[in-house]
Amino acid sequence: MDLAFMAETWLALLAGLPLTLRLAGWSVLCGGVLALVLALMSLSRHPALVWPARAFVFVFRGTPLLVQVFLIYYGLGQFRPTLQAWGVWWFFREAYWCALTALSLNTAAYAAEIIRGAILSVPYGQIEAGRACGMGRLTLARRIVGPIALRQALPAYSNEIVSMVKATSLASIITLAEVTFIAQKLIAQTFRAVEIFICAGSIYLLINIAVTRAILGLEYWLSPHLRAAPREPPASEAAHA
Amino acid sequence: MTYLELMGFGPTGWGPAMLRAAGMTVVVAVLGFLAGAVFGSLAAWAKLSRVRPLRWLADGYTTLLRGVPDLLVIYLFYFGGSAALSAVARMLGGQGFVGVPALLTGALALGAISGAYQAEVYRGAFLALARGELEAARAVGMPPALMFRRIVAPQVLRYAIPGLGNVWQLVLKESALISVTGLVELLRQSQIGSGSTREPFPFYLTAAALYLAITTVSTYGFGWLETRSMRGVRRA
Amino acid sequence: MRIVTTLGAALIAVAAATGALAQGRTVRIATEGAYAPYNFTAPGGKLDGFEIELAAELCKRAKVTCEIVQQDWDGIIPALQAGKYDAIMAGMNITEKREAVIDFSIPYVQEAGSFGVAKDGPLAKLPGDGQVFNFDKDNAGAVKALEAMKPMLKGKTVGVQVSTIHSTFLDKYLKGTVEIREYKTTEQHDLDLLSGRIDAIFASASAIRGTFDKPDFKDYTLAGARFSGDVFGRGVAVGLRKGEPALKKLFDEAIASMNADGSLKALSMKWFKSDITIKS
Structure with a gap:
């Protein structure tokens, strides 16, 4: 294996890293907010809220992300005059916003189910106990349901973030020059597929290992009551990281 | 052209092509899922083994395949696969190149990806087995092969069904990525059609609807399997 | 048969x-x-x-x-x-x-590379008028024709198929002048020209003509000088x-x-x- 070539490729691919991270970060954030809304909608008892949320989750989990990307980018491109009349064309004109929309909607559908499951997993006794202490709905959500559900959701959410990082590679197909796009271009120029994809793969792997580690750390930090009592006082708080 | 003419079954309609492509999607997904069952059970066995290098190997495999974009894995199989095969053929005294059909490449790539997920499912299912049953089998003197066939396999499969259902859905959706290798499955056909007619919306919409139909049918299929496999289990 | x-x-x-x-x-x-x-x-x-x-x-x-x-x-x-x-x-x-x-x-x-643009757009009047310039035979003429087009192209987005002689040409001669957007197929940049995401496409003249013959593209036309030789190959x-x-x-x-x-x-x-x- 040609190490000099690999090093050169790695550096060239790093140019796409900011875009990859931006796509992953924003889509997880926007998708997360939307997911929370969807989860609350489907947990409400009102059919007018429950059914749209369920339909959304059904459609976006039942179709491939790549189809959603194409539908939003090329499919909506067909309706430029209408979208211009509505004044939203500037948004759909940009490949970046199209990719971000597709990624966010997609992750929202998956994350909504994770959040819903996490909220449902909160033991009823704890909610009852909270009510018995006279907590209002908001206090209950903030003090009891929120923290417990968050801890419960973390492992699954970690997987979802990892798959979002991986999914950003699909943006390469609609002209966005992130890591996979550059990798494809380099292959077309040098015709050395295996080496280039090893380099690109290692970049994603490193991001994902960092994400997984960070969330494991968060989980550890959030569950002090599940840990065995320390034999001697911990040296410093930094030990948590 | 109206939507019905475009997606219809007339001389210029794309209906038959789209349906055939949907069939190809199912074929490549099924093959990929089956290949993944082989990779996955091997990896699960390695993960549960007492031999440390085997465990490392299996952990490496699942970490790698679950951490790298599937698009990259597919490209790796597509471009790397036949180059490697050709090299092997040349070593064995053969000559020229060994081409790998797109369907085979796609199935193997999907197999490698889904194998990493299936490994966890099988491992979890094995750990859910009641230890006492294994001990009982050993106590009555069952050889390992018989124990695997009578005790382990049937129960692991039963516990694995819900997880396998999820992996199947994943494989079905990942199969859309195989379109980049030129295999004419559903998404590829939609790309061809929308390029040719310059009407991307109807094509991708139809593709989405067909995917939704396939995933919905398989959800019911796995639900039925789950109920059926749990017939002998007492529910709380 | x-x-x-x-x-x-x-x-x-x-x-x-x-x-x-x-x-x-x-x-x-x-x-x-x-x-x-x-x-x-x-x-x-x-x-x-x-x-x-x-x-x-x-x-x-x-x-x-x-x-x-x-x-x-x-x-x-x-x-x-x-x-x-x-x-x-x-x-x-x-x-x-x-x-x-x-x-x-x-x-x-063999044929020359050309721009395709909207008839009512800002690039419709690109100078050059369909004349073919060969970088190998008349380098000075080709460079001059290109320079004449640059002011109008400045800041525009041009779609081109990835890893083609046409993308090589844009990279070599117009990088920094235009924003180059690379597509997997020419059909995809055609769709984006139609939807207005890009201002022009750059491809072989006959491929553009083939596309623009379709009724959807009646408002689009070839524009500017055309180029051959050098990166365009033999x-x-x-x-x-x-x-x-x-x-x-x-x-x-x-x-x-x-x-x-x-x-x-x-x-x-x-x-x-x-x-x-x-x-x-």
Whole structure:
């Protein structure tokens, strides 16, 4: 294996890293907010809220992300005059916003189910106990349901973030020059597929290992009551990281 | 052209092509899922083994395949696969190149990806087995092969069904990525059609609807399997 | 005789009744199927175009059985090297970079690269008026024509297919002047030109004309000067793996014979509405 070539490729691919991270970060954030809304909608008892949320989750989990990307980018491109009349064309004109929309909607559908499951997993006794202490709905959500559900959701959410990082590679197909796009271009120029994809793969792997580690750390930090009592006082708080 | 003419079954309609492509999607997904069952059970066995290098190997495999974009894995199989095969053929005294059909490449790539997920499912299912049953089998003197066939396999499969259902859905959706290798499955056909007619919306919409139909049918299929496999289990 | 099937991976089997036994091998030829009029996919999914007909005739003359397979452009050379097929006929020009990794037959056609723009857009009046400038024969003239276009192109977005002579041209001569956006297929940049995401496309003049003949594109036109020579290479040819002189000889002889009896010119007139064959 040609190490000099690999090093050169790695550096060239790093140019796409900011875009990859931006796509992953924003889509997880926007998708997360939307997911929370969807989860609350489907947990409400009102059919007018429950059914749209369920339909959304059904459609976006039942179709491939790549189809959603194409539908939003090329499919909506067909309706430029209408979208211009509505004044939203500037948004759909940009490949970046199209990719971000597709990624966010997609992750929202998956994350909504994770959040819903996490909220449902909160033991009823704890909610009852909270009510018995006279907590209002908001206090209950903030003090009891929120923290417990968050801890419960973390492992699954970690997987979802990892798959979002991986999914950003699909943006390469609609002209966005992130890591996979550059990798494809380099292959077309040098015709050395295996080496280039090893380099690109290692970049994603490193991001994902960092994400997984960070969330494991968060989980550890959030569950002090599940840990065995320390034999001697911990040296410093930094030990948590 | 109206939507019905475009997606219809007339001389210029794309209906038959789209349906055939949907069939190809199912074929490549099924093959990929089956290949993944082989990779996955091997990896699960390695993960549960007492031999440390085997465990490392299996952990490496699942970490790698679950951490790298599937698009990259597919490209790796597509471009790397036949180059490697050709090299092997040349070593064995053969000559020229060994081409790998797109369907085979796609199935193997999907197999490698889904194998990493299936490994966890099988491992979890094995750990859910009641230890006492294994001990009982050993106590009555069952050889390992018989124990695997009578005790382990049937129960692991039963516990694995819900997880396998999820992996199947994943494989079905990942199969859309195989379109980049030129295999004419559903998404590829939609790309061809929308390029040719310059009407991307109807094509991708139809593709989405067909995917939704396939995933919905398989959800019911796995639900039925789950109920059926749990017939002998007492529910709380 | 040509038998067209759409079975499986949209293969087209081109069978030459007598040649198959004589040669005893099937030559698999890859095409993109998304570069009209060179090669494209007709309604219903059949491959068609200049190169599909040319391939059939070349194989008939070379007395070999041919099979045409579809392959995406961005993987078309690696897959040739990986042995997925034996030849490429996909509007591929002979360039130095490509010659470093694959062999080519003698070229069968050659044409200039051009911009395609909206008739009512800001680029409709690009200077140059369709005149062809060759960087090899008249470098000063070509550079001058290019400079004349630059002020109008400044800051515009131009769509081009990834890893083509056209993207190389934009990279070499217009980087920094225009924003270059690279697409997997020309059909995709056509769609984005139509939706207004890009201001112009840059491709071979005949490919643009082929697209703009369609009713959807009645408001679009070729504009500015056209360019050839330098990065554009020595013409479109059959791409072959290195180290297969026998196959190269078959294609070379068949192309020369079609050139000699005028049948290549007839095919060019049929698909490109002009003679873009290479006169020696």
